[in-house]
Amino acid sequence: MQTVALIVRPDFQVMSLAALSAFEFANIAAEKKLYDIHLLSEHGGLVAASSLFTSVSTQPLDHAQFDTLLISGAMDRSSASPAINAFLIEAYAHSRRVGALCVGAFALAEAGLLDGRRATVHWARAPEMRQNFPAIKVEEDRIYIVDGKIWTSAGMSAALDLTIGMVEKDHGPELARKVSQHLVLYHRRAGGQSQHSAMLEMSPSSDRIQMSLEYARKNLRRELSVEELADAACLSARQFSRSFRAETGISPAKAVENLRLEAARLMMEQGRHSLEAVASETGFGDRERMRRAFLRVYGQSPQSLRRSFGPVVDAF
Structure with missing residues (x-):
């Protein structure tokens, strides 16, 4: 069984949680627990989403090793804390893959994990990333990009395309197709597909x-x-x-x-x-x-x- 964790920060976009559905429905479609899913935050406890009425319960950051570590972004695009940056660097060293959902890519950039790599982000934030992090090869016209063990996605629904892509990488296209059917998706978008x-x-x-x-x-x-x-x-x-x-x-x-x-x-x-x-x-x-x-x-x-x-x- 593979462990998957998503780091959320205050004011995170609630759509980030939908990306975890790919792993949840992979368990359902496979009729066994392929993925053990965790929600993390810097201090643990309840974390408020950008929606006024949504908070989620989280575990605090620790030194547990996860097969897959994801990070969401904050709607106000605030920088990740030093503790989260340090955790991301540690995770990169020990996890099989690290991924960013939408503007979560800025946290990976701030930690130096995207330097010299290809990465994508929501098209509206791409100029900001390109200007602030010139060492990153920003490709805004992509649904998601895989460069080595780093996965980055465009905004909103593209995060779900990224996690379904992870399921396909782990367990093949047939299970990914079943997950897409469970989620009532018209079709699974390839990583290189245009955001437009x-x-x-x-x-x-x-x-x-x-x-x-x-x-x-x-x-x-x-x-x-x-x-x-x-x-x-x-x-x-x-x-x-x-x-x-x-x-x-x-x-x-x-x-x-x-x-x-x-x-x-x-x-x-x-x-x-x-x-x-x-x-x-x-x-x-x-x-x-x-x-x-x-x-x-x-x-x-x-x-x-x-x-x-x-x-x-x-x-x-």
């Missing part, structure tokens, strides 16, 4: 435009003309084009390209498909058309982007 979603960024207000985007997402291999998308929205082509641009700020053709780019990038992050297969499955048709789109939007070719995913995929 094309669907979320467009966020149309009307059901009809949302229907057309969902239709496009499910049918990327088709040509997806304006007429076809308008039919999915039950609008005329002219009315659809006008409404689409008004609600999303871009044309239907640009929206489809964004969805294709996102789908292609995800397929490449998974590392199991040739570029020809990626181009075909996502509706680009051929590698050259896909390459031009990648250069225009990402500033690099699919081959270059795929190479940048290598260390994340290899971590599994």
Whole structure:
């Protein structure tokens, strides 16, 4: 049985606790106790979360050795205490892995554990980390990153992706899939996946435009003309084009390209498909058309982007 501990500090984001659900449901899915879970704080006792009505009972920091040690961040982004920094350094020496949830990465940075490493954090905090800790290779456009025995995640729900990734590392993809099913997740996001979603960024207000985007997402291999998308929205082509641009700020053709780019990038992050297969499955048709789109939007070719995913995929 593996021991997992999460350090919380006053004003911690309560979403951090959800990340522990991956280990809890791994025990349930495996029908045996694979993980023994602990909550820690500097002094033990009740620790208040950022929510006005939430406090959790914790154990004090001691010299117990944990297989996996995680640290959450404080909503006010206050620095970790010297005692917590010292505990993190000790844990790094003795634990199999150390992880940070969202802005908990700043505590690892303050302890010097991220120097010279790749790390991620919530996109809104990435400039601050890059400025204050220039020795860290900050990659804000990642769900989570594994560099050696250090795991860091983006904000909020990405912490759960990180812990499910840990379950997969420990016990294989089948158990990770069962955990995702128990948690009613649409799919488990790979570590290298972007923090941003094309669907979320467009966020149309009307059901009809949302229907057309969902239709496009499910049918990327088709040509997806304006007429076809308008039919999915039950609008005329002219009315659809006008409404689409008004609600999303871009044309239907640009929206489809964004969805294709996102789908292609995800397929490449998974590392199991040739570029020809990626181009075909996502509706680009051929590698050259896909390459031009990648250069225009990402500033690099699919081959270059795929190479940048290598260390994340290899971590599994």
